[in-house]
Amino acid sequence: MKKILTLALASLLFASCNKPKELNIATVSPSDAVTEVMMSRRSIRSYKDSLISRETLDEILKCGVNAPNGRNIQAYEIRVLSPAMIDSITKAVVKDNPQIGQRKGFRNIFVDAPCVLCIAYDTTYDMSQVDCGLLGENIILSAWSKGIGSCCLGSSARWIKDSPSARPYLQKMDFTEGYELLYCIGLGYPNETPEAKPRTMDKIRYME
Ligand SMILES: Cc1cc2nc3c(=O)[nH]c(=O)nc-3n(C[C@H](O)[C@H](O)[C@H](O)COP(=O)(O)O)c2cc1C
Structure with a gap:
């Protein structure tokens, strides 16, 4: 199941134009692929x-x-x-x-x-x-x-x-x-590649 997910996500990433960036289909994990999609989106x-x-x-x-x-x-x-x-x-x-x-x-x-x-x-x-x-x-x-x-x-x-x-x-x-x-x-289909806007982690507080 993990392998299928990995291949599916990796091929999705390969199918895209310039972004998100291409990941190595042999080594990418589902977690890396999902993280890349979330972090590269603008x-x-x-x-x-x-x-x-x-x-x-x-x-x-x-x-x-x-x-x-x-x-x-x-x-x-x-x-x-x-x-x-x-x-x-x-x-x-x-x-x-x-x-x-x-x-x-x-x-x-x-x-x-x-x-x-x-x-x-x-x-x-x-x-x-x-x-x-x-x-x-x-x-x-x-x-x-x-x-x-x-x-x-x-x-x-x-x-x-x-x-x-x-x-x-x-x-x-x-x-x-x-x-x-x-x-x-x-x-x-994008005609621009905007930079990421700054984000803060200050809104997060771990409670004791
Ligand atoms: C609820 C909501 C409403 C938004 N409305 C607009 C909008 O009216 N016009 C616009 O250009 N962008 C709009 N945005 C996009 C935000 O400006 C954008 O997500 C934010 O600046 C962060 O940039 P990023 O999405 O590139 O990370 C909206 C986003 C959200 C979540």
Whole structure:
């Protein structure tokens, strides 16, 4: 089992483009492979034009829904936006907030990602936002292991919810009653290699 996992993870890493870095298939352990994916991931805000295939996206989403979640209720809903919807939502949000479209090279309100997921949480379940976060992290790490970059987007969800012109598109997402858009994830093949931002271990305290 360990060997299968090792080979699967190593081949995933080999399949990716430039990042995460290639590991030696003969020697890499599952732990090294997972650690490399987690530590090399960065938020991507510049993407190549190439699109993610439906098959690859399905694999990524399958990893997403395999995340731990409260009582296995899976208290989230996901919408994969079509390119037409990305454009329409962008136009609607920019109509109400013209300054958003003034960024140099602006393509859309999802840091220009060619693929966008909208994730909604169950407002009646106190752990639903945790479910949504874990779902998203699995999606993001699975994508990264395949050489696909991503950016978790709180601002895009806020803009959609706050823009009267975007309301019809929010309705079109047709989330179940009681569910509310929480955040978006932009996905696509990276066109940049950002440096890691500093992290602190100071937030952690081992208790006696
Ligand atoms: C809940 C959440 C909301 C975020 N919203 C945005 C956003 O609106 N726009 C953006 O460019 N990045 C957004 N990010 C990405 C963070 O800025 C990024 O994860 C953080 O700066 C650390 O950088 P790294 O992901 O490259 O390690 C968000 C991340 C999280 C977890």
